[in-house]
Amino acid sequence: MQATTSVPRTADLFHQGLERQTGSALLRFGAARHRPAGRISWSGDGAVAWLDRPRGHVWSVGTPAATAGLILRAAHQLPDDVREFTAPRGTDALIGRHLAVTDVVEWVFRWTLEEPPVHPAEQRVVGLGEASHGELLAFLEQHSPAHSTGPGSSDVSLWAGIRDTDGRLVACGALSSLRDSGAPLMASVATDAAQRGQGLGAALTSWLTRYAVRRHGFCTLWQLADNSPADRLYTRLGYRNEDPCVAARLSTCPAGV
Template sequence: MITEATLVSGREPILAATDWHPYARHSIKPDTDATGLHSAGTTVWTSSGSPSGYALGDPRRAVELFTTSAMFRSADWLHLPRVTDPAVLDGLRVSQRDEWDFLWTAEQPPQQPDEDLVVPLTDADHPAMTALIDASFPTSTARPGDPRIRGWYGIWSGDRLVACGADRTHGDVGFLAGLVVSDRDRGRGLGATLTSAMTRRMFERYDRVALGVWTHNERVTRLYQRLGYTGRVGRTSVRLSAGSPESVGSAGSAGCAG
């Protein structure tokens, strides 16, 4: 049971509580009304109107903070530090669980061949993007028309789109999403070229650039690390079924001391 937690209200105090961690910077938009709790090195937070709760620190303490505070009553996604003990999720009605890693870099990537082939894509290219994603990365959550996406980049081979990726920046850390290469064109270094070129463009606006990768995909993780994405924090994201958990918000505040 949480005996003491400090209320942190506003983006800047939440970032300060997490020591300005790139994941926290990514998750909260500038000028957004955000609220959280901090307890014994663990910080949890949510933004106004968001269906998600976010956390850094200890996963068990994060779940306790989430489930004892009314501010997270409407959260249907909890983005937790990596959960290795199944008992941490006891009492949560989890309908989906994703294990992934948040990677980031503070350095320009090493130059890759043919970066000049990476070009911005437009609405007119949506059919080509959809066809490529459906064929080569059907589980991707980055899709043309998604309002969270600020822009797309791709590589063409003649009239055929062979690679594409999205700028899904949310906070003040550049964020790459939905990077995909055509199955028939893999092994040509196009993934490295696309990632490097997009990262370089992101650094024109941001001092950190990040992306997410499934934890089991170590081959792709090694590629990103080779391109400079050496910052890494494990994440466990859980989707809660309707009415879950029963205790979220039911116990009032978590004994706030500030």
């Protein structure tokens, strides 16, 4: 039987002013931009958390100790709904003292409000419509099998790419959106393995960033924490690096069981 809980007021997410603090970009660009009256959220001293119920995902910002407490509370109150979480780095170890935590991945949530310097190869970037979806899928499966989103996804507003002189796709990327707010999210940027080192990824990323900033005022992205080339590229483009996160799945079984 599903546990029941009263639905906290959405305003509870914002009474501490965390969305204005460093390290809280997920709240600022995510939940703070879209405030449905029925959203389930939790608030504690130094942290807030909110539930993406269809996905079973709890998002949280704040100190690791405080966010761990809120995620444990969410899992206790809604054991049939809470299956995974994203929180500040270190939260997973604290939760792991009480519940089984698996599939741990460390990320950095990055964002910028500024257009980057113009890359010389940006002029080669073109938009890619529905007719290119099959080509995009084949390209991603070959050159970026772990891509985060694919052609035809309802979250994607734009696909862009670079072609060589023979018309063959050599780089691609998308503007997707954060699930809880619709904020622009750069995703699935990939370069032909044989063409890497020529600045194609940098040109495409710069173009997509500029497109998002001009239309929305900002752009966001997720970066794997151990991806040093991506870290250097996004830093050059002006993306802030203040939000180290961890994502993981969890079980309501006690740790060690």
